[in-house]
Amino acid sequence: MTVATGAPIVLTPEMTTTQALDIVVRAAGDHVRHHSELLRAGHDPEALHQVRIGIRRARVAFALLSRPLGDGEKLAWVSTEIRDLAVPLGRARDLDVAVRDHAGHLTGAPRALLLERRAAAHDEVLEVLSSDRWSDLRTHVDGLLRHLHDEVPHDPPVLEAAPDALDRRLRRVLRRGADLTHASRTERHSVRKEARKLRYGIQFFGSLYAVPPESAHAPGSAPHDLATVVAHLQDTLGELGDLETSHHLLELVDVTPPETDKQPLLDQASAIVADLGAREPFWRHPAQ
DSSP, X not given: OOOOOOOOOOOOTTOBHHHHHHHHHHHHHHXXXXXXXXXXXXXXXXXXXXXXHXXXXXXXXXXXXXXXXXXXXXXXXHHHHHHHHHHHHHHHHHHHHHHHHHGGGOOHHHHHHHHHHHHHHXXXXXXHHTSHHHHHHHHHHXXXXXXXXXXXXXXXXXXXXXXXXXXXXXXXXXXXXXXXXXXXXXXXXXXXXXXXXXXXXXXXXXXXXXXXXXXXXXXXXXXXXXXXXXXXXXXXXXXXXXXXXXXXXXXXXXXXXOOOOOHHHHHHHHHHXXXXXXXXXXXXXXXX
């Protein structure tokens, strides 16, 4: 088994929202299971990263589609349970990044302590993946998806649900990212999360606006190109966040963090937000 990116999502206009949700969440689940097995076989930072990607994709799918289904409470519980179980994975990922970026420059006790913290975090991840709570969640999600059509108040065509879901996330990115230079760390993180939801939403729904549907994932298509721009924003804000988190982790092992100039990254992120605001979203036009 090797680390792999997820297979492209292909939806078609005749699908209902619950059918689309089933496809997206099951694909995310397959991604999580594959890379969880790699993690159980040995410490692999990229496998851990891919598990987190699968988890986030599932949560984003629930977040994007709970509103048109009219049953936010039931889907929100599942998303919250997934989030809570994934907390140790986030801590382990932060330490992986700190080790990747700084361990080579450390010696003695600080380096040993940083590596020790990372090892302990990965042990906690393995405990989560082997827990009854993790297994029970997988069973619950499977049952929920099987019967969701009969349990939600509404199940509109996904072609009706997708534009509103994408518009809401785009508006949030533009509004919250309007002044990144003066935004707090928490506010910038909020923009990054909304950008992630927008990017995944584009990847989920892009095939509804492309002929043939599979072409949505090809370079040069409107969905692919817009997803690439949003990914650039997400990565830029992620680099800022990694700098701040790594600084905190270095302080915990009694190391003075190096001086860094965040302004170039802030300027870059602001320019991407402006670019997004100037574009006409592809989902406001028929498939072509």
